[in-house]
Amino acid sequence: MKQPTEMNHLNTFTEDDDSNSNDYGYKEKKVPYSTDMEAEIQNFLPDGTLERRSTASFGMSVFNLGNAIMGSGILGLSYAMANTGIALFVILLIAVAIFSLYSVHLLLKTANEGGALVYEQLGYKAFGMPGKLAASCSITMQNIGAMSSYLYIVKYELPIVIQAFTGTTDEWYVNGDYLVLLVSVTIILPLSLLKNLGYLGYTSGLSLLCMVFFLIVVIIKKFQIPCPLLDEAALNETLSKMVNSTFPRLNLTAVDYSGDTCAPEYVVVNSQTVYAVPFLTFAFVCHPAILPMYEELKDRSRRKMQSVANVSFLAMFIMYLLAALFGYLTFNIHVEPELLHTYSKIDHNDVILLIVRLAVLTAVTLTVPVVLFPIRTSVNQLMCASKEFSWVRHTLITVVLLAGTNALVIFVPTIRDIFGFIGASAAGMLIFILPSAFYIKLVKKESMKSVQKIGATAFLILGFIVMIGSMTLIILDWTNNSTENHEGH
Known part of the structure; x- marks a missing residue:
C-alpha cells in the first residue's frame, strides 16, 4: 500500500471551542495532506483545480451536508413509523439524530488529534491496515446500499411512469427488473466510465430539491386521499363525479381491511419493528463526508463545523419527521417500505405524483455514478494503488460493481431488506463503532478515566449492542419469512 506523502503546505486546524483544549495546551494541529487525496478530489471538480478548498461558507456547508444526509432513506421512514407507532418513532428519531451528532463530534476531535482528513486514513492511523479495511469496507457497503436503494426506486417507479404514458400493464418494458438493467446499461454505465465526474456533483442539489418537492406533495396528499383507501376503480369514479356533478358528498364503498385502520397508533411492536433503527441509521449516515467538508469550510474550526452539523441535522430531522x-x-398500516410506490395504490395517472416520480427518477439515476465513483477508487487503492491508470481495469471494476448492485436489486425481494441490512451493519459501523474506536485510540491527551473517554467507550459498547441486536433480529425475521413461504408452498 502506497503511503500518503506530506505536502509542503499543511492545513491548520484551530481548536477554539472548549476549555479542555486549553487545559492541555492543545491549540493547533497541522494535518498532513495526501497527494493521493488531492488527485482524488480533482476528479470530482469540474475544472480539475483545488481552488474551491477552504472557501465554503457556513450556509453552503450546511446545504452540502444536508445533501450528504438526505437520500433515499427518507422513503422508508413512514414504514418505520407504521411499525413503531408515532411516539416510539419520534423517540428513536431523536435518539439516532443525537447519537449521529455525537459521532460527528468524536470524528472532528479525532481528525485534529490524528492529523487526517479521510475516514480511511484515520482507520490506518488508529489500527493500521485492519482499521483502514474496516473503514473502507463499511463505506463501500454503505455506498452499495445507497446505489441499490436508488436502483430500487428505478425498479418501482419507472414502470408506473411508463404505464401512465402508454396504458400498458403486461409488456416487457413495464417490468421493473428489465428496466433496471436497461437504465444501468444505457445511462448509468456510460456515465460511470467517465474519469471526471465533477459536473455530476450538481445532481446532489437536484436530489435535495426533489426530496423537498416530494415532502411537500406528501403533506398535501394527506388532505386529499381518503381513509380507508378506495380501490382505484372507485377512486376514478369518485373523481369523475366530483368534476361532473355538484354532489357535496358521495357514499362510496371503501376497501376496509380491518377494524379502525385509520386511527394512528402511538406505540407498536411487531415483527417489523426491528427494521426501525436500521432505517433511521441508514437515513442519517453521512460521516464519510464530514471530514472533506470540514477541510473545505472557510475559516474552519471544530466549533464552526459542529454548528454546521447541528443545523444540517436539525433541518433533516424536521424533514424526516414530517415525511414519516x-x-x-x-396510509396507516398499509404503507409500503418505499413510500412513493405506495401512492400507486391510489391513482397511476396523478399528474403531481407523476412529476415527483420523474424528478426523483432523474435525480437518482444521475446520482448512481457519483456514488459508484468512491467505491471504485477504494477498490483501486486496496488492490492496485501503485499501478498506473488502466482503462481495462477501470471498466472491469465498474461493470462488476454495477452488475453486483443490479443482482441485489433484482433478487432481493424488497428495499426494506437493503435498508435494514445496510443500516444495521455498515451504517452502524460508520455512526457508532468506528468514530468511537478511532477516538479512544488516537486522542492521547485524554486518559481512559476521563469523562470523554468513558463516554466514547459507552458509545462503542452501545454501537455493538445495536448492530449485533439489529442484525440478529433481522436475520431471524428473514428466516421466519422463508419458513412461512416454504410451508405456504
Missing part, C-alpha cells in the same frame, strides 16, 4: 408522519397518517 404525513406518509403514515395517509
Whole structure:
C-alpha cells in the first residue's frame, strides 16, 4: 500500500471551542495532506483545480451536508413509523439524530488529534491496515446500499411512469427488473466510465430539491386521499363525479381491511419493528463526508463545523419527521417500505405524483455514478494503488460493481431488506463503532478515566449492542419469512 506523502503546505486546524483544549495546551494541529487525496478530489471538480478548498461558507456547508444526509432513506421512514407507532418513532428519531451528532463530534476531535482528513486514513492511523479495511469496507457497503436503494426506486417507479404514458400493464418494458438493467446499461454505465465526474456533483442539489418537492406533495396528499383507501376503480369514479356533478358528498364503498385502520397508533411492536433503527441509521449516515467538508469550510474550526452539523441535522430531522408522519397518517398500516410506490395504490395517472416520480427518477439515476465513483477508487487503492491508470481495469471494476448492485436489486425481494441490512451493519459501523474506536485510540491527551473517554467507550459498547441486536433480529425475521413461504408452498 502506497503511503500518503506530506505536502509542503499543511492545513491548520484551530481548536477554539472548549476549555479542555486549553487545559492541555492543545491549540493547533497541522494535518498532513495526501497527494493521493488531492488527485482524488480533482476528479470530482469540474475544472480539475483545488481552488474551491477552504472557501465554503457556513450556509453552503450546511446545504452540502444536508445533501450528504438526505437520500433515499427518507422513503422508508413512514414504514418505520407504521411499525413503531408515532411516539416510539419520534423517540428513536431523536435518539439516532443525537447519537449521529455525537459521532460527528468524536470524528472532528479525532481528525485534529490524528492529523487526517479521510475516514480511511484515520482507520490506518488508529489500527493500521485492519482499521483502514474496516473503514473502507463499511463505506463501500454503505455506498452499495445507497446505489441499490436508488436502483430500487428505478425498479418501482419507472414502470408506473411508463404505464401512465402508454396504458400498458403486461409488456416487457413495464417490468421493473428489465428496466433496471436497461437504465444501468444505457445511462448509468456510460456515465460511470467517465474519469471526471465533477459536473455530476450538481445532481446532489437536484436530489435535495426533489426530496423537498416530494415532502411537500406528501403533506398535501394527506388532505386529499381518503381513509380507508378506495380501490382505484372507485377512486376514478369518485373523481369523475366530483368534476361532473355538484354532489357535496358521495357514499362510496371503501376497501376496509380491518377494524379502525385509520386511527394512528402511538406505540407498536411487531415483527417489523426491528427494521426501525436500521432505517433511521441508514437515513442519517453521512460521516464519510464530514471530514472533506470540514477541510473545505472557510475559516474552519471544530466549533464552526459542529454548528454546521447541528443545523444540517436539525433541518433533516424536521424533514424526516414530517415525511414519516404525513406518509403514515395517509396510509396507516398499509404503507409500503418505499413510500412513493405506495401512492400507486391510489391513482397511476396523478399528474403531481407523476412529476415527483420523474424528478426523483432523474435525480437518482444521475446520482448512481457519483456514488459508484468512491467505491471504485477504494477498490483501486486496496488492490492496485501503485499501478498506473488502466482503462481495462477501470471498466472491469465498474461493470462488476454495477452488475453486483443490479443482482441485489433484482433478487432481493424488497428495499426494506437493503435498508435494514445496510443500516444495521455498515451504517452502524460508520455512526457508532468506528468514530468511537478511532477516538479512544488516537486522542492521547485524554486518559481512559476521563469523562470523554468513558463516554466514547459507552458509545462503542452501545454501537455493538445495536448492530449485533439489529442484525440478529433481522436475520431471524428473514428466516421466519422463508419458513412461512416454504410451508405456504
